[in-house]
Amino acid sequence: MSGRRLSQGGLIDRSRLLRFRFDGRDFTGHPGDTLASALLASGVRVMGRSFKYHRPRGLWGAWFDDPNAVFNVRLRGDELPNCPATTTALVDGMQARAVNAWPNAENDLKGGLDLFHRWLGAGFYYKTFMWPDWHLFEPSIRKMAGLGAVDGKAIDGYVADQLHDDCDLLVAGGGAAGLAAARAAAEAGYSVVLADDHPTLGGSLYQGDEPIEGEEPQAWVAAQVAAIRAAGGRILTSTTVFGLYDHGLAALAEDRGFARAPRLWRLRARRTLVATGAMDRPITFADNDRPGVMSLQGAAEFLGRYGVLAGQRIAVLSNNSHSAPIVARLRAAGAEVIEADPAEGAPRALGGKRLSGVQIGARKIDCDTLLVSGGLTPTVHLWRHAGGKLDWSAEKAAFVPGAGPDHMLAAGAANGTFDLDPALAEARAAALGTPHATGASGYRVRPLWPQPGSKGRQWIDFQHDVTLKDVELAARENYVSVEHLKRYTTLGMAADQGKTANMAGLAAMAAIQGRPIPEVGTTTFRPPFVPVPMELYHGTRRGQAVNPLKRLELEPQHRAAGAAMGEYGGWLRPAWYGPEDQSAITAEVQAARQAAGVFDGSPLGKIEVMGPDAAAFVNFIYYNTIATLEPGHIRYGFMLRENGLIFDDGVIARLAEDRFLISCSSSHVAGVEAMLESWRQDGNDPDRIFVHDTTQHWATITVTGPQARAIVAALDTGADPATLAHMTLTEGRFGDSPLRIARVSFTGDASFELSVPASRAADLWQAVLAAGTPLGARPIGLEAMSVLRAEKGFIMVGKDTDGETMPHDLGFDVPRRKKKAAFVGDRALQTEAANAADRRQLVGLRVADSGTVLPTGAHIVTGDGPQRSIGFVTSSYFSPTLDRPIALALLESGQQRIGDRVQLRHLGQSLSATVTAPCALDPEGERLNA
């Protein structure tokens, strides 16, 4: 026989019955049960199939340390995959199914796979499925192995709350040590948060029947809880401290019920006490994964918390003194217990799906359940997250917390203090920061580690199906570092992160190599301590909230004009106006060339640089000479990085002797401003230069085309556009608001950039369209502007340049040769690489007039010999103005190749084109003054 529910004991509510299904059969349990405890109480033994070999598996542990019982659980239409049965609270109506088993865990059709285990060892997949291509095999292998499948349905309202908070002391773990520490600290006036992953506090107190400080465990726990609350401490149950990060940040996941997203607490704790207890280690012996072989501590938990006796005739195999009170408790509950010493001989579990006994050397014990305890392992994960070191305690045969950051504390079993009264004293001292020496330990353990070369299949990692033989194979193949061992065998890489496996794995490697365990060391402990849903990190940061778009003042006007809005460099901007892109873009380009285009240029950067040293400063920042720029004049130029590569381009206007206006690219404003500030404060006198970003203060409407001058003249600005020369700027009025008129051109036609305070944008837009519409003007979007500038061979940084482009690659060579003053990136323009003859240079590409538009990104390739890419298409459009395709490209030695015919390749397609100068329209620039 196997597990059964006792008529009394435990923390469950026997007055209420909860119904649920598992693998197609009906079961009942009680409030307070987990899926695992209710199934164990109902006599179920096989609760899963192993990851790789499909071996039948039963429960090992009672809480987060169980590697075997993993279910897909459905409740009222919501399904969650890979729920650990031991930590999933039972809810009436649940339907659970063991993962990786079909039709069910008890009778899995793939159970026969285990017969092939000889060929399925570590590295099997790497070695076997290399030829011809892993991807041919991957789908079927993925189906054979693995965990639960997702049903693909999003759960309504599955959104994690995210809270930020702080405290003086965070106590992780609500067992005896944690409760004692939290109470002491709270009563001393500290703000305290106590978090425990169980719904009921008390930790391991329910495993035995010893009184604690003279009280029954439940009464003692209730007294501590009342005292903590009375002193203002906060208690979070069903809440896991799953990660500790830099500067005292703790991440907590608060369970809020099945199929509800947990709540994330980002808690900044001035001190953190790790009181997370200890886990029972498995013993490594032949067939130690048989259903019915359980952790002694797990059986004690099932008994103490859930009133479930794991078996009737129980053999106990233990190497430590911790087992005595549990054995007494099991006997008192009515079990027949036979104790055995692993020193008697190599154990082997007997039986198949049902354990029938255990052979220990020559002694055979008939039993239905085998409880093993290989010694206690302190739960030191959080200690390691925070950068604490581990010391090896030979006396306790365990890694215990060693040196740690000042704000980290550890107490109780997590600190290797396994005896109750010393743990309480240690915890209280830690909480109050008082000195304390923990006395001699009553805990006795005989080291018992995996024996390399011993017979039988001995499991090290139950969840990932890694055996002692796999560790031996890894050692033979020289994967001897624990980090390599982990990755080669996948030991410790399953969802349970090796909670029961890592110690056995590293101890096995130590034994194989004859090295001491502390010398082999542990793998890195990383958050999260238990699996948490991705949603926990996601929270309400979704959709627009992830990276909010910048919105134009004129967005309502654009929408009213039928704009298709799109994201450009973080701004939501009109792409074109009308229901269909191609016809709209063509019409907009034609209007801009024949009459006028009206373009919302508001996102264009407007960074002012002011002060007595401003002129010298911008002269240093720019590749081009700016010092000679007259007030009222504008110059086009580049900003470089110190490595000589182009950072941004745009125009700079000199508003006054000591005042400049930098128009950087719309998407680079923040970056340019940060760059300016860095140079201003680091290397200059920051009191003589001021940098001020006014981009959002001004709205800019660009009017471009043959009718642009007439349209601007029709506005009552007080300025005469007819006298405004190209690349100059003047100030006028728009009503009672200031107006800046800059004559610059990104289209090759006469263009005026009209800037007013953002609040006046709508009035200006209306006035410009009122004046322009009778003359044939129309709004144009970003796509038309991209075509217009490409016709002229004007670049867009980041599109027509890449991470290797220098200004002379674009034909801007004069400052490199002539500029005397120092400027950012100057020396880098004189290196061997900068002078190389085969640099990629900007060119135009022309295809036959009847030809198709070249694909952007197509590679230009060498004609003979093995083909090699010598460049690529950066911009490519159909030009409505020229009535033929146009393209820009970066091409090795492009300037020398003008007139050459070149071959292009794109996704298997061959194309050809002729190299031209970048400018395809009006190379003499006559349109500017037409």
Add this chain to the structure above:
Amino acid sequence: MQLFPCPFCGPRNEREFHYVAEPGKTRPDTTGDITAEDWAAYLYDTKNEKGPVREVWMHLTCRELFVMERDSVTMDVLGSKTLRRTLPAEGAA
């Protein structure tokens, strides 16, 4: 998530900061001759020290540069000072 102390704004989330430079590195005078090796050293050689380090950071929300001392192993912040009152006296960044 680290907390960095901006000398102007107080402790703030690390996401508000950008690393700028190693203090004490002087830009060569590029109006004179500079060897490729010296220029490369200026561009690319960083001490990348283990343990206590001094670094120039920018607090993006107030745009001020400051010198932060921290431990690159423990991630402890040891202090921060404004750049302008700190570095000229110590020989500039």
